[in-house]
Amino acid sequence: MASAKEVRRRIKSATNTKQIIKAMELTSVIKMQKAVAKNLASRSYARSANEILHSLLGDINPAEHPFLETRGHDKKLILLITSDRGLCGGLNAKAIKKALDAAKHAKEAEFVTIGRKGRDFLKAYGYKIVAEFTKLEDRPSFKDILPIIEVATGDFLSGKYDEVVLVYTDFKSTLTQEPISKKLLPFQNSVEKTNHQQDKITFEPQKAEILNSLIPRILEIKVWQALLESIASEHSARMVAMKNANESAEELISDLTLTYNQTRQAGITQEIAEISAGKMTLEG
Amino acid sequence: MQKLHLKITTPERVLVDEEAREVIVPTKSGQISILPSHTALVAEITPGEMLIRNEKEEKVALVYGGFVEVQEGSKVIILADSAEHLHELSEKEAEEARNRAETLMQEVRDDKERFADAEAELARSLIQLKLLKKHHSHRHTKLN
Numbered sequence: 001m002a003s004a005k006e007v008r009r010r011i012k013s014a015t016n017t018k019q020i021i022k023a024m025e026l027t028s029v030i031k032m033q034k035a036v037a038k039n040l041a042s043r044s045y046a047r048s049a050n051e052i053l054h055s056l057l058g059d060i061n062p063a064e065h066p067f068l069e070t071r072g073h074d075k076k077l078i079l080l081i082t083s084d085r086g087l088c089g090g091l092n093a094k095a096i097k098k099a100l101d102a103a104k105h106a107k108e109a110e111f112v113t114i115g116r117k118g119r120d121f122l123k124a125y126g127y128k129i130v131a132e133f134t135k136l137e138d139r140p141s142f143k144d145i146l147p148i149i150e151v152a153t154g155d156f157l158s159g160k161y162d163e164v165v166l167v168y169t170d171f172k173s174t175l176t177q178e179p180i181s182k183k184l185l186p187f188q189n190s191v192e193k194t195n196h197q198q199d200k201i202t203f204e205p206q207k208a209e210i211l212n213s214l215i216p217r218i219l220e221i222k223v224w225q226a227l228l229e230s231i232a233s234e235h236s237a238r239m240v241a242m243k244n245a246n247e248s249a250e251e252l253i254s255d256l257t258l259t260y261n262q263t264r265q266a267g268i269t270q271e272i273a274e275i276s277a278g279k280m281t282l283e284g
Numbered sequence: 285m286q287k288l289h290l291k292i293t294t295p296e297r298v299l300v301d302e303e304a305r306e307v308i309v310p311t312k313s314g315q316i317s318i319l320p321s322h323t324a325l326v327a328e329i330t331p332g333e334m335l336i337r338n339e340k341e342e343k344v345a346l347v348y349g350g351f352v353e354v355q356e357g358s359k360v361i362i363l364a365d366s367a368e369h370l371h372e373l374s375e376k377e378a379e380e381a382r383n384r385a386e387t388l389m390q391e392v393r394d395d396k397e398r399f400a401d402a403e404a405e406l407a408r409s410l411i412q413l414k415l416l417k418k419h420h421s422h423r424h425t426k427l428n
Contacts, residue, residue, distance in 0.1 A: 045293040048361045052353045056326065142295065200356075204327035205313040213328060214351055217363075224295070 004267060007260040011253060018249035024087070025242035032174070032235035038140075039171055039225075039232040046225035053218045056211075057187060059201045065211045066157055067219070070186050076106035077130070077161040079152060079184065079223070081168040081230040082118035084134055088238040091169060091177060092117040095230075098179040099167040103127075106163070112151055114227065130155075137231050145223050153216065156185050168226040169233040175240065177233035184222060187215070286320040290336065292345070292362040299345065299367045300336065307360055308335040309352050318354055325354040329364065331411050333418075344370035346415055348408060368412075375416045381409035 062068040080099040082092040096118055103109035110128045113119040119132045131151045136144050152164050164185040170178045203210045290307055292300040307318045310332030316325075329350045336343040350364035385406035392398040 041297050042295045044291075044298050045295050045363065048291060048293045048363050052326070052351065052361060052363060055324070055353065055355060059324075201324040201326055204311055204316065204325065210326055210328055210351075214326065217351070221295075 004260060004263040007256055007263055011256045011260060014249055014253050014256060018246060018253065021242050021245045021249060025239060025246055028235050028239040028242060032232070032239050035228070035232040035235045036171070036174075039228040042225060042228055046221050049218045049221040052214070053187065055201070056214070060207075060211065062186075064208070065187075065215055067153070067185055067215050068187050070188065071159075071162040073105065073163055074107045075161045075163070076103065076109045077112065077152060077155060077164045078102055078109055078181075079112045079114065079148065079164065079166045080118040080122070081166075081226055082113070082115035083230070083234040084116040084137055085238075086117060087241060088234050089241040091234060091237040092121075095167055095169050095179045096121050098181050102165050102167060102181045110161070112148065114148060115230075136227065137234065140224075140227055140231060142220070142224060145220060145227060149216070149220055149223060152184065153219065166223065166226055168230045171229045171232040171236065174236045177237055182222075182226075184219065286358060288318065288320050288358050288360050290360045290362070292334075292347075292364055292367055294350075294364045294367050296366070299364070299369070300343075304336050304338055306335075306337040308337075309362065310334065310347070311352065316352075318352075318360055320358045322354045322358070324356050325352070327352050329362070331407070333415050334362075334367075344415070344419060346370065346373070346411065348411070370415065370419060373412050373416055375413070375420070378409050378412040378416060382406060382413065385409060 057068075060068070062070065078099050080095065082095050086092070092115075099111070099118070103111075110130050111118075111122055112131045112133075113122060113129055114133045114136060116134050119129060119134070122129055131148075133144075133148055155161050156164050163183060165181055166184045167179065167181045170180045172178055287303040287305060288307060290300055290302060290304045291298070305319075309316055309318065309327075310330050311327040312330055313327070316327060318325075329347055329352055331348045332346075334345045334347050336345065346368045347362070347364045348366040350362060350367075353361045353363070355361070385402050388402040389399060389406065392402060
């Protein structure tokens with residue numbers, strides 16, 4: 001059995017760690033609340049954008065905008081959103097796994113990483129990263145995602161990639177987050193088109209002009225929303241992870257305290273036994 | 285009487301989600317008035333004033349650009365880059381914002397990106413002031 005002194009040292013170290021965990025839990029609660037509020041506020045904006053996209057796709061020909069051109073699935077670009085920092089449970093590992101799954105179906109796959117964790121992993125395993133972005137999560141602003149979009153759309157338009165896939169973590173609730181992979185480009189029409197359906201929408205001023213500004217905008221909104229979802233997920237996951245860690249630390253401390261008391265008690269009992277034994281020898 | 289179902293969303297919030305009789309939006313090809321049973325339409329919005337009319341009241345809001353979609357079935361979706369209700373604006377704040385933006389534009393002349401930001405901020409405050417002045421004088425004449 002470990003000595004009382006050693007057990008005491010372990011209790012102290014567990015208590016210190018617990019304090020740090022507690023502090024991290026509290027900061028992540030605040031960060032989570034902010035991120036979730038921002039995410040929820042922008043959700044219906046993103047939903048409206050999707051709705052507009054949906055009705056647009058019912059009305060236009062793939063030939064009318066280069067983002068609609070389907071070329072196959074051979075060369076993929078995968079945008080992977082992970083967090084910069086760890087200690088958030090299996091969040092990043094799950095997102096990375098999802099991205100690798102998406103890569104499996106393609107002959108060639110290259111990555112754009114947003115967040116440090118995904119970058120580090122892919123680099124370590126020798127995947128090809130064409131661009132990396134970090135430090136977006138602290139203060140995400142719409143401007144920050146424009147270079148990401150530029151990389152993705154530029155190489156899609158030049159024909160370097162046939163498909164652009166976005167992998168991020170969808171925020172369902174504080175307790176559940178789910179990695180999702182979504183095809184970003186080309187935009188695809190899910191409804192079968194008939195001639196009757198086409199050209200129903202009036203475009204003001206010009207159809208081509210509107211499509212050229214609206215379609216990239218919708219793409220930006222999609223990536224932006226994915227980023228917000230991922231940030232909200234990250235902070236929630238960290239909060240939960242820290243809460244669990246805090247509970248484990250408490251459990252550990254109470255176990256150690258029990259051991260410490262037992263060791264101490266054993267020591268005292270032994271000392272008493274020795275003293276009385278000594279006394280008996282003297283008296284005897 | 286059929287009504288429009290109007291939804292105005294921005295990245296920060298849902299500004300309006302309600303029924304309306306008529307909506308007037310500023311677009312690249314001039315102001316468009318949307319009434320129930322309008323044909324399907326997609327248009328680009330330019331910064332300016334937006335009117336939401338009902339039987340008795342008329343609401344004024346400010347949009348700073350975006351898109352409007354009218355779906356069949358009288359549903360109107362406005363995807364605004366940013367938008368505010370008129371009653372949320374104050375002349376004093378708008379003045380201050382304008383002054384701030386003007387000084388900033390002098391200071392950051394060489395920094396292209398920050399200059400563009402300041403310029404956008406200035407344009408924003410100018411629209412606010414224009415709209416406030418217009419509705420202020422409007423109210424004024426009514427009183428007389």
